[in-house]
Amino acid sequence: MTVATPALGSILLGTTDPVRLRDWYTAAFAGGDSGVFTEVTPTLFACRFGDTSLLIDGRSDVTDTSPDPGRVILNFHVDDARATAERLDAVGFTWLVELEERDGGLFGTLVDPDGNYVQIIELREG
Amino acid sequence: MVADRRVPGPVGAERRARLWAVTLDAADPVRAATWYQAALGLSHDEPLVMAGGVELRFATGASHPPGWVEPARIILNFHVGDIRAAEARLVALGAVWARELEATRWGIIGTVLDLDGNYVQIVEPTADSPTCLHRKEDHG
Secondary structure, three states, X not given: OOXXXXXEEEEEEEXXXXXXXXXXXXXXXXXXXXXXXXXXXXXXXXXXEOOEEEEEEEOOOOOOOOXXXXXXXXXXXXXXXXXXXXXXXXXXXXXXEEEEEEOOEEEEEEEOOOOXXXXXXXXXXX | OOOOEEOOOOOOOOOOEEEEEXXXXXXXXXXXXXXXXXXXXXXXXXXXXXXXXXXXXXXXXOOOOOOOOOHHHEEEEEEOOOHHHHHHHHHHOOOEEEEEEEEEOXXXXXXXXXXXXXXXXXXXXXXXXXXXXXXXXXXX
C-alpha cells in the first residue's frame, strides 16, 4: 500500500489583529500570480503562495507582538527581489536585514507588524 | 462547502511569491530534523526535510529560551491522508499533545509540540473544509 507523505498544507499565523496582518502580506506578496487572500471567517484569512497556504487567524492566546521573534522564519522566494524591495521601500516596510548578495542569490529579511521574521529570496540560476 | 470571500489584492500586480521554506530555530538542528522525519514520515535528505513542496530548514541562530512563550503564534499544519495512522506514529514516538484529535469544521485536527516547543498540527481535511485548507492537488 502506498502511503502519501504529509504535505505542509498551511502555516498559520496567530495574531490579535488579523486584518492588519492580512493587509501587510497582501501588500508584500499577494496579487499577481500569487492569488489573493480569501476571507474564510471574519477573523481568518487564507492565501496560497506556491505549494502551501498562509493562514492568518485572529486569536486571543497571543499578544500584539511576538515575544520571541526569529524562532520561526517564513521564506518567500520571488522572481525579482530588487523589484520587490523597491516596491516595499516605497510603502515604508521595515527591513531587519536589507537586501544583500550572498552565495546563491539575493536575501533580505523583513519584520511583519506582529514581529515575525519574513525572508525574501531570489535564488540565482545554477 | 464553506464559502471563501475574496479579499481584493493590488491591481495589476505582476509578481509571484512562493512560500518556499520555513526555518525553525532549533536547539539541536539535526535532532529536530530527525524528529520531523520520524514524527510525520517526511523525506529527509540532509540538511533538508521536505513536506510536500515546502522545505523545513533547521538552524541555530539567536539564542531562544526553551519552549515558546506563545506557541499559537505560528502553527505548522501538516495534511495527512490517514489521521489515525499519523496519530499512532506520534504516540509511538512519545510526542507531547497540546490537543488530542478532534473533529472540527476544518476537519479532524490534533496538535503536538515539536522538540523546540513549536505547535505542529496534523489535519485530515473533510469535504466540507474550506477550499484553502485542501491539498494543492485538490484545487484543480
